[in-house]
Amino acid sequence: MRFVFKTSYDQDLGLFRDAVSRNWYVVLLAGLLVLPWLAPNYLGDISLVFIYGLCGVSLMVLAGYTGLVSLGHAAFLGIGAYAHVYFAQTLGLPWVVAIVLAALITAASGVLVGLPALRMTGVYLTIATLAFALIIQEVFTHWEAVTGGLKGRPVDKAVIFGVSFGDSRAFYFLCLAVLIIGLWLTANLLRAPTGRAWVAIRDSEIAAQSMGVHLAVYKTIAFAYSAALMGVAGALFAHKVGFLAPDIFTVLLSIQFLLMVVVGGLGSLHGALFGAVFVALLPVAISEARDSLPAALGQLASIFGRGAGDAVAGTVDRFVKQPGLEPGIFGLILVLFILFEPLGLYGRWMKLKVYFSMFPLYKRATFRRQKSYMRSERLR
Amino acid sequence: MSAAPPFFQADDIAINFGGIRAVDGVSFEVEPGQVFTIIGPNGAGKTTVFNLVSRIYDTTQGRLVFRGEDITRVPPHEIARRGIARTFQNIELFEHASVLQNLLLGRHAHRRSRLLEELFFLPRVRAMELAHREAAEKVIEFLDLQAYRDSLIVNLPYGVRKVVEVARALCTEPALLLLDEPSSGLSVEETEDMAFWIKDIRDLLGITVLMVEHDMSLVSAVSDRVLALNYGRPIATGTAREVQEHPEVVKAYLGG
Numbered sequence: 182m183r184f185v186f187k188t189s190y191d192q193d194l195g196l197f198r199d200a201v202s203r204n205w206y207v208v209l210l211a212g213l214l215v216l217p218w219l220a221p222n223y224l225g226d227i228s229l230v231f232i233y234g235l236c237g238v239s240l241m242v243l244a245g246y247t248g249l250v251s252l253g254h255a256a257f258l259g260i261g262a263y264a265h266v267y268f269a270q271t272l273g274l275p276w277v278v279a280i281v282l283a284a285l286i287t288a289a290s291g292v293l294v295g296l297p298a299l300r301m302t303g304v305y306l307t308i309a310t311l312a313f314a315l316i317i318q319e320v321f322t323h324w325e326a327v328t329g330g331l332k333g334r335p336v337d338k339a340v341i342f343g344v345s346f347g348d349s350r351a352f353y354f355l356c357l358a359v360l361i362i363g364l365w366l367t368a369n370l371l372r373a374p375t376g377r378a379w380v381a382i383r384d385s386e387i388a389a390q391s392m393g394v395h396l397a398v399y400k401t402i403a404f405a406y407s408a409a410l411m412g413v414a415g416a417l418f419a420h421k422v423g424f425l426a427p428d429i430f431t432v433l434l435s436i437q438f439l440l441m442v443v444v445g446g447l448g449s450l451h452g453a454l455f456g457a458v459f460v461a462l463l464p465v466a467i468s469e470a471r472d473s474l475p476a477a478l479g480q481l482a483s484i485f486g487r488g489a490g491d492a493v494a495g496t497v498d499r500f501v502k503q504p505g506l507e508p509g510i511f512g513l514i515l516v517l518f519i520l521f522e523p524l525g526l527y528g529r530w531m532k533l534k535v536y537f538s539m540f541p542l543y544k545r546a547t548f549r550r551q552k553s554y555m556r557s558e559r560l561r
Numbered sequence: 562m563s564a565a566p567p568f569f570q571a572d573d574i575a576i577n578f579g580g581i582r583a584v585d586g587v588s589f590e591v592e593p594g595q596v597f598t599i600i601g602p603n604g605a606g607k608t609t610v611f612n613l614v615s616r617i618y619d620t621t622q623g624r625l626v627f628r629g630e631d632i633t634r635v636p637p638h639e640i641a642r643r644g645i646a647r648t649f650q651n652i653e654l655f656e657h658a659s660v661l662q663n664l665l666l667g668r669h670a671h672r673r674s675r676l677l678e679e680l681f682f683l684p685r686v687r688a689m690e691l692a693h694r695e696a697a698e699k700v701i702e703f704l705d706l707q708a709y710r711d712s713l714i715v716n717l718p719y720g721v722r723k724v725v726e727v728a729r730a731l732c733t734e735p736a737l738l739l740l741d742e743p744s745s746g747l748s749v750e751e752t753e754d755m756a757f758w759i760k761d762i763r764d765l766l767g768i769t770v771l772m773v774e775h776d777m778s779l780v781s782a783v784s785d786r787v788l789a790l791n792y793g794r795p796i797a798t799g800t801a802r803e804v805q806e807h808p809e810v811v812k813a814y815l816g817g
Contacts, residue, residue, distance in 0.1 A: 190691050190694045190695070190698075191691070193661075193694070194687060194690055366680050366681070369679060369680055369681060370679055372682070373674060373679035373682065373686055374665075374668075374669060374674060374679065375676060375679050377658075377662060377665055377666045377669070378666070380655055380657070380658050380662070380666075381655050381658075381666045383657075384654070384655035384656050384657060384658065385654070385655060387617065387649070387653055388649065388653035388655070389655075389666070390617070390637045390638050391615055391617070391640065391641060391647050391653075392666055392667055392669050392729070392733060393638050393639075393640075393641035393642055393669045393672075394638055395636075
């Protein structure tokens with residue numbers, strides 16, 4: 182077990198716990214930098230993980246840190262995507278200007294949603310964001326001059342300062358860079374007074390207010406910042422999918438984002454990223470399994486004879502080709518997480534780390550939840 | 562009114578909840594450096610008076626004056642900046658944050674950094690964060706919370722949470738500290754500790770304390786003046802002893 186010896190207050194202000202953990206992140210970054218040469222066939226999927234990671238961080242700020250659950254984040258993604266494409270292609274502005282303008286416009290729309298949110302809490306707020314998402318989807322459909330309506334809108338490859346990011350490897354690095362910048366800015370806010378005010382609002386509005394936190398201001402900042410991140414993610418997403426249509430930004434996508442932060446673990450940036458990996462790669466894993474699982478299991482069963490092998494392969498094949506398998510598995514996993522691991526993948530990860538760092542002395546009871554009837558436990 | 566304005570004055574304050582007049586024409590003055598206690602049976606309106614003073618509720622009538630300024634209509638988030646901090650009867654800590662983070666949030670009224678600076682965590686923000694940390698550490702030392710600095714609130718026992726809440730209020734560097742039933746839920750020893758701390762807060766930090774309390778041993782130990790309420794009306798003021806022996810107070814507590 183490692184104990185961090187602290188000798189200055191500065192150590193608590195760093196982005197990383199200590200040098201050892203920072204070095205692990207450096208290793209991770211190095212791994213991500215060479216990954217395009219190791220897994221060239223999966224670059225598109227991994228770029229999507231990065232984009233979803235940004236979305237996860239965005240929703241984590243709002244839902245995980247400020248405690249405002251939104252079911253309308255796909256709308257922000259859409260606003261960012263359409264705005265970026267409009268500025269970059271219709272108006273011909275430079276890419277960087279377009280993405281910044283897209284972020285600003287999305288932030289403004291976030292403020293617009295945030296204003297009524299100041300008077301609503303809990304599930305009512307969630308319903309309001311849901312309504313917002315539905316309205317925005319209608320806007321996407323009918324505002325044909327900008328969005329191209331139902332016919333959709335093709336998106337060119339990203340060209341930044343004359344350099345084309347059309348190649349999947351270049352786009353991978355672009356997404357990675359934007360994600361890292363987004364994470365850095367968010368981590369900065371979270372370790373500063375603004376982040377503490379958000380957490381305070383989440384845990385007790387009345388106490389936050391009595392300590393001098395202006396609730397309306399900080400909730401609005403949370404909405405604006407979260408929406409701005411989503412806008413940036415939307416711009417990248419537009420390049421990723423290459424074609425924008427209103428039916429991409431549905432409520433189902435919003436639900437997927439929410440699933441991401443819940444499965445990842447509410448209240449941590451790690452959780453947002455774990456959730457993004459999960460949500461973006463599960464469909465890939467399912468389709469892989471769909472192709473290879475029947476043959477593989479058939480092979481395994483054929484040790485009992487050729488007939489058994491064929492029968493197993495056929496049955497498995499019929500099962501994995503069922504329509505609706507993917508949402509079903511998503512739902513099942515969400516239910517299992519809420520039942521057995523409310524802290525999400527990040528909670529599981531922490532437990533794993535504690536297990537290894539305490540190895541022979543680990544006790545199951547360490548993480549057993551206590552029955553308690555104080556305010557927090559009743560509500561959460 | 563005398564030439565020198567009172568340190569804190571509630572002048573004939575009242576509030577209606579629908580048809581119920583929870584607080585009905587309460588007036589009192591708190592002198593600087595005092596521990597002023599409000600007592601009364603359940604439902605007497607003690608906590609409501611607190612919520613009026615910390616501006617969570619709007620008064621229906623009357624005036625609140627603090628250090629010569631009318632604060633009757635000051636918004637609640639502005640109160641901490643004016644130098645009034647409070648604790649809550651049922652503990653309103655930020656449960657999924659560490660003790661240190663709770664105390665740092667107590668420094669929020671002293672925030673000087675701007676959003677854009679924080680976004681890039683400029684050196685100025687770092688310097689200010691370090692200053693906040695120093696201030697929080699002083700409070701940690703004052704209330705002996707070193708052992709709990711990095712624990713999450715959810716993992717702390719009730720008695721410690723109570724102290725952390727006082728610590729968070731002290732971090733705002735108040736001139737007037739409102740303590741809402743500081744001893745509720747505490748053991749006998751913890752209540753005695755709390756009495757020492759309240760005296761220290763008054764004598765060493767020079768902070769005026771306005772307190773709502775049930776525990777008469779704590780009230781007698783620390784209070785300079787006591788106000789008794791019943792059904793939202795003041796029934797007696799004076800020293801702890803005078804109020805306890807006041808026939809109206811005895812009647813309010815024992816019936817008859």
